[in-house]
Amino acid sequence: MAVQIGAGMQAAVFDFEEAGNFSGAMKEYRDNANLATNLQHEYSLHVSVRHAFDRYERIVKSGVRVPRVRGHVSAGDVVYWKHNLARFPAAKALSGHFYPRDDVDVPLDPESVVKILDDSPSKHCLARTYLGRENGHFTREDFSLRNFPLYLKPIEELGLDVKALASAMGKAFAIMHWGAGVDGDDVEFVLGSSVARPAFKGAIVTGDNQLFIPHYGKSPELYAAFKDGYMDAGQAILKIWGMESKFNMEDFMKEYEEYAEDFLG
Template sequence: MAAQYDQDESYASHQYIMATELNLMPHEVILRRTLTPNSIISIKSSFARRFHHAVAHPELQVVVEIGKGLQGSVFEQLGHALAMKKERRGNERLRTSLKKEYSLHSAVLEAFGLYGEMVESTVRVPRLFSIVNRTNDDFWGEYLPKLPEDCRTRGTLVQMERILPLPKIVRESLINYFYPREDASALDPSVVQHILDSTPNKHCLARTYLGRDDGVFTREKFSLRNFPLYLKSMERLGLDTPNIAASMGKAYALMHWGAGVNGDHVEFVLGTSAVRGPKGPPGTPGTQHRAVGLYLIDFGQCESVDLSEEPEEVYQALKVAMVTGDSQLFIPHYRKSPELYSVFKEAYIDAGRLILVEKGLDSNFNVDEFMIEYEDYTEDFL
C-alpha cells in the first residue's frame, strides 16, 4: 500500500498557503491562488483526522464510491491511501476492459518514469499498486461485504494512487463564483452549505478544458464532481493557461512517443495529494498539507500504437485519437486559440524530439511533420 504522504523533494520550492489566509480573500482570488500546480494548501482537515483514526481501527475503514464511469465504479477506503476501480459486469468482454486499461496505464507510467524528468514534465500519472481478479478469495472475502450492496459481485479490480479532491475552501469558492444567480448579490450561505454537504460534491476534481471557450451552469445540474473549468473562466480568473497547455503538450508527447499509447479520451484534472509540510514545528492535530497537481487519468478507451510501423500508419492512429471524443475539450484549438495552441505545440514538439532521440527513433519519425498533419486533419474533421 502506498504511503499516505508524497515525499517528492520538488515540493520544497512550492508556495505554501494557509487556509486561514485564504478565508480573508475574495473567492476569485482564492481560485486564482489555489488552482495552480505550484500551490500547497495547509488546511484543518476532518478527513485527515478520520484517516489517521481509521488506520488503527479496521472496523472504521469503510468503502465509499467516489466516481463512476464507462467501465465501472471508483471507490476509496478510509485509512488507505489508494483508490479502487471495480469493473462493471460484462465490461471484461469489451475492448475497454480494465485489464487492458491496466496494461496501457502501466505503459504510460513507465514512459513518464523514463522520460518525464528529461522533458521537465510536471503532470502526474496515478501510481498503480495491483490488479485483482475474480478468483482472489482472500481479497474478496475481506472487501466484498464492505462494498455497496449493488456492487457486491466479484470482478476485476485495480488498486491505484488516490487523487485527493480539491479542499473545502476551494470547493466553496467554486460554488460562490460559478453557481448561477439572477444578480451580482452574494449567494445564500444555506445554498452553499447544501451543495458542500452533498457526498458526490466532496469528491471534486477540476477538468482543465482549454479546448472549449465556455459552458453553461444550471442550478438543477450544478455539481462539483468532475467540475469543468472552461477556457474563458480560467482566463477571467487569471489562471496560468499557457503553463497548463505546455504541460498537456509534454504529456501527449510522453504518451505518444514514450509509451506508444494514442491518448484517446484521456482527461487532465486538477486534484491534490497529501504532502509533508515545510521544516519546522509540526502542525496542530488534523492539519494537512495538500499539493495541487495536474493529473493525467482515464486510459480506458486508449489503444496502443506500434512504433515499429510505418510513419503514415502511426501518425494516422495518433491524430485520429486527438480529434475524437473528449480530446478536443482539453487540447487548445489551433484556430480559435492560436497563441495557446502554439504553446501546446512547441512543448509537444520539444518533448517528442528528445524522447525519439533517446529511443533511437528520431530518423523514423518527425514530430514537426506530424503536428502539421494533425492541424490539417483537425481542419477537415471539425
C-alpha cells in the same frame, strides 16, 4: 468502507480512506470482463503510461501526475475478495474524488461557497481542464464539484496560467505517444489537490481529448504553447532512443492540424 464516486462504461469507481491515506478502486461490471477493452487491458495500458512517465518525466518536466496503480485483481482471486468484498457498498449510491481546499480565495458568494463545500458529492473535487472549449453552461440543480468542467474562460478568470497548462498537456501527450506507444485516446487532464498540500496537480483519467487540447484556430497562442510542449518533449524522447532522425515532429503536428481543420472546424 469504500464510497462510490463515479461510474463508466466498464466499471464503477470507488474511493477508500484509511488513516488519512486515500486510494481508489475500479470494480468491473460482469459483462465487461469478456470484452477486448476490459479492465485487464486498460490496466496494461495504464502501467505502460505510468512507466513512461517514470522514465521520461525528469527530462520532459511536464508536471503532470499519473495515478499509481497497485495491481489488477481478477474475479477469481478468492483471497482478495474474501477480505475486501464487504468494503464495497451493496447499493450504487454516488457520493463523491480528489480533495477540496480548506480556503476559498476566489470572489464568490460566501453562502454559496459554504453550501457547495458542504455538499457530499463536492467533497471529492475533480476539475476537468477544458482548454479546447471557451465556456459551458450550468444549472443550480446539476451543479457539483465532482467531475467539474472547467472551461477556458473561467480558467483565465481564475488567474491560472493557461499557457503552462497547455504546454504541460502537450508534453504529457508526447510522453504517451513516443514514450509509451499509446495513442492517448480518451485521456483526460484534471485538477485536484492533495490533502497535505492543497496545490493543483494534474492527473490523467479517461475522457474526450478534444475538449482538453486547445483549438488551433480559435486559440492560436494557446495551441502554440501546446504544440511547443509536445514537440520539445517528443524530440527529447526520440533522442534517447536514437530515433530523432526517423520522425519529424513538425510534420507530425502539421498532420494533426490538417485533421483538426477537416474534422473539428
